[in-house]
Amino acid sequence: MADIPLSVRGLDKHFGGLAAVQNVDLDLRPGVTTALVGPNGAGKTTVFNLITGNIPADAGDVLLDGASVRGLQPYQIARRGVARSFQDLRLFGRMSVRDNVLAALEPAPWLWQPGGGGARRARAKAVETALERTGLTAQADARAMDLAYAERKFLSLARILATGARIWLLDEPASGLDPNSRARFVALVRQAVSEGVTICLIEHNLDIVTELADRIAFLDRGAKLAEGEPQEILGDPQLISIYFGEPR
Numbered sequence: 001m002a003d004i005p006l007s008v009r010g011l012d013k014h015f016g017g018l019a020a021v022q023n024v025d026l027d028l029r030p031g032v033t034t035a036l037v038g039p040n041g042a043g044k045t046t047v048f049n050l051i052t053g054n055i056p057a058d059a060g061d062v063l064l065d066g067a068s069v070r071g072l073q074p075y076q077i078a079r080r081g082v083a084r085s086f087q088d089l090r091l092f093g094r095m096s097v098r099d100n101v102l103a104a105l106e107p108a109p110w111l112w113q114p115g116g117g118g119a120r121r122a123r124a125k126a127v128e129t130a131l132e133r134t135g136l137t138a139q140a141d142a143r144a145m146d147l148a149y150a151e152r153k154f155l156s157l158a159r160i161l162a163t164g165a166r167i168w169l170l171d172e173p174a175s176g177l178d179p180n181s182r183a184r185f186v187a188l189v190r191q192a193v194s195e196g197v198t199i200c201l202i203e204h205n206l207d208i209v210t211e212l213a214d215r216i217a218f219l220d221r222g223a224k225l226a227e228g229e230p231q232e233i234l235g236d237p238q239l240i241s242i243y244f245g246e247p248r
């Protein structure tokens with residue numbers, strides 16, 4: 001298990017009487033993009049929240065390189081290389097695009113501290129590279145709130161890119177994107193995967209899922225009903241009828 005960057009074992013979460021996540025297992029491997037697919041309320045975002053330590057699990061475990069992260073705070077899990085995006089993006093609207101990216105990074109030492117100059121230069125470089133790769137260089141000084149919706153989504157990706165995280169959890173990253181931005185998004189994810197990043201995404205757009213995912217984990221009412229290659233899962237009439245909410 002030590003060679004699997006992120007494993008989830010027997011994860012459970014109840015909200016009162018509601019079983020939001022039930023006994024979910026998941027392995028995320030480098031170079032393999034996994035999509036969490038399922039109807040609204042299936043528990044997908046809750047799985048992300050449990051992985052990142054945003055909410056505590058009732059039972060089960062999350063392992064990074066085989067070691068449990070149980071009880072760690074979200075910032076401690078982030079330091080181990082796990083980054084996520086949120087459906088509501090969570091940007092600092094009045095701050096510049098560049099400062100939004102900078103704020104996603106660990107603070108650097110002061111200039112007068114040992115290594116301070118080098119660390120600050122490395123941070124600035126990481127920010128500029130992330131802006132370039134997301135096509136935001138020209139808007140670096142604009143306020144985040146003044147960006148178009150698609151650009152705000154790319155800014156949330158730039159924040160992840162700049163951290164150098166090796167595991168990305170993306171919550172509906174392509175929702176609301178126009179076809180051109182969608183193509184940019186797909187290219188960006190593919191490049192990251194080719195560089196060894198492990199990606200798990202929650203996505204309702206099945207075209208994006210088909211384009212990007214190597215595996216699909218299908219959730220319904222908190223439980224993982226199936227996992228396999230996209231063709232297999234999306235070709236299963238029973239799963240598709242669950243996905244589109246047909247009466248059972």
Ligand SMILES: Nc1ncnc2c1ncn2[C@@H]1O[C@H](COP(=O)(O)OP(=O)(O)OP(=O)(O)O)[C@@H](O)[C@H]1O
Nearest residue numbers: 015018019020038039040041042043044045046047
């Ligand atoms: N903090 C919370 N308190 C109470 N119930 C919650 C909480 N967070 C999620 N839930 C409930 O848990 C269930 C799973 O929610 P979750 O957001 O994980 O689903 P999802 O698959 O991501 O849905 P969607 O595709 O609509 O985003 C839902 O019924 C939701 O209402």
